Amino acid sequence: MKVAIYPGSFDPITYGHLDIIHRGLKVFDKIIVAVLVNSSKTPLFSIEERKKMIREATKDIQQVEVDSFNGLLIDYVHRRKANVILRGLRAISDFEYELKIASTNRILSEEVETLFLMTNHKHSFISSANVKEMAQYGADVRELVPEHVARALQKKFSE
Ligand code: PNS
Numbered sequence: 001m002k003v004a005i006y007p008g009s010f011d012p013i014t015y016g017h018l019d020i021i022h023r024g025l026k027v028f029d030k031i032i033v034a035v036l037v038n039s040s041k042t043p044l045f046s047i048e049e050r051k052k053m054i055r056e057a058t059k060d061i062q063q064v065e066v067d068s069f070n071g072l073l074i075d076y077v078h079r080r081k082a083n084v085i086l087r088g089l090r091a092i093s094d095f096e097y098e099l100k101i102a103s104t105n106r107i108l109s110e111e112v113e114t115l116f117l118m119t120n121h122k123h124s125f126i127s128s129a130n131v132k133e134m135a136q137y138g139a140d141v142r143e144l145v146p147e148h149v150a151r152a153l154q155k156k157f158s159e
Contacts, residue, residue: 004028004086004115005077007069010035011043012149013054014131016123020088023117025063032080033058035068044132044156057146073101074108085114090124 004024010017010033024031035050045053051066058064069076077085085105087098102114126144135141135153142150 001029003030003082004084005032005034005082006086007034007036007073009039009041010050010054011045011128012050013057014126014128014145016119016126018057019119019123020117021064024086030063032065032067034076037068037070053149053152056148074105074112077112083112085112087114087116088119089116090119
């Protein structure tokens with residue numbers, strides 16, 4: 001069985017991420033969506049909230065598992081006995097950041113490959129960061145994230 005690890009902050013999951021999961025399943029039998037716990041970024045949503053939102057967004061896709069990890073991604077990839085990391089590329093501006101991550105992981109392990117898939121152009125400019133910024137000021141983000149995520153954002157910013 002071909003398994004890929006799709007790591008990220010997913011704070012929160014967007015249609016861009018879901019597009020990568022759907023595309024990834026054309027190549028892999030199973031995708032493990034792995035939420036990073038110990039990020040240097042300060043998240044809006046807790047790990048449990050993020051995992052719950054991803055589970056809800058992927059509830060009709062059996063080949064998706066949602067998990068979280070601490071520490072180095074490469075150690076997690078080995079623990080899960082996978083050898084491919086899946087990442088999405090939106091615009092050229094993502095490239096330098098992704099190159100750094102993929103190159104670091106290659107230094108740490110030659111056996112693990114990073115595979116990049118391009119998001120649909122409709123999703124090229126969606127990021128969790130701009131979704132949060134829009135939601136913070138009351139904009140309607142339902143075109144960018146699933147309904148339950150939009151509701152969770154609205155609730156978070158009204159607390
Ligand atoms: O969604 P993000 O925040 O762009 O995802 C970044 C992520 C989680 C893939 C990356 O920060 C990561 O893998 N961090 C874990 C620590 C690690 O393995 N560092 C070495 C590679 S940079």
